[in-house]
Amino acid sequence: MKLVYAIVHDEDGPKVMDGLSSAGYSVTKLCSSGGFLRAGNTTLLVGVDENDVDDVIAIIKKKSKSRKQVINSSMTPNGVGGMFVPYPVEVVVGGATIFVLNVERFEKI
Numbered sequence: 001m002k003l004v005y006a007i008v009h010d011e012d013g014p015k016v017m018d019g020l021s022s023a024g025y026s027v028t029k030l031c032s033s034g035g036f037l038r039a040g041n042t043t044l045l046v047g048v049d050e051n052d053v054d055d056v057i058a059i060i061k062k063k064s065k066s067r068k069q070v071i072n073s074s075m076t077p078n079g080v081g082g083m084f085v086p087y088p089v090e091v092v093v094g095g096a097t098i099f100v101l102n103v104e105r106f107e108k109i
Contacts, residue, residue, distance in 0.1 A: 004046040004056045005099040007032065012064040012096075014043030019063045020046060025056060040051050053100055066095040 008016050013029065020027045030043040046056050 001103040002030040002048055002053050003101040003103050004048060004053060005058075005101060006043065006044045006046070006060050007041050008060065008064045009067075010040040011097070012040055013044070016042075016044060016060055016063040016096075020044070020056065022054065024060060025052070025059075031038060047106060055065050057098060058101075060096050064096040066104045070087075073096060 006016070017027050017029060025048060026044050028045040030042045030045065032041045044060075048056055
């Protein structure tokens with residue numbers, strides 16, 4: 001048995017959960033936030049047989065998309081005397097980060 005641990009953008013969370021549930025997989029949702037943008041994420045835990053891992057990952061890939069987002073960043077340029085100059089920066093957000101872990105033991109009580 002394997003545990004698929006997927007971190008997806010909050011906007012994609014419901015779509016991914018619906019896709020996995022429709023395919024017959026049980027999903028546990030945890031709320032989380034990223035360290036870089038401090039934005040909300042959805043962390044999903046899916047316990048599956050080893051031969052279902054590729055199917056679960058395919059559903060996650062299909063339902064979670066990367067997107068560009070403009071954020072304001074503060075930077076102290078050299079020679080300005082320590083003054084903060086905010087400027088917009090385009091970053092890519094979304095997509096999914098997926099871990100697949102071995103499960104030594106599973107019990108449903």
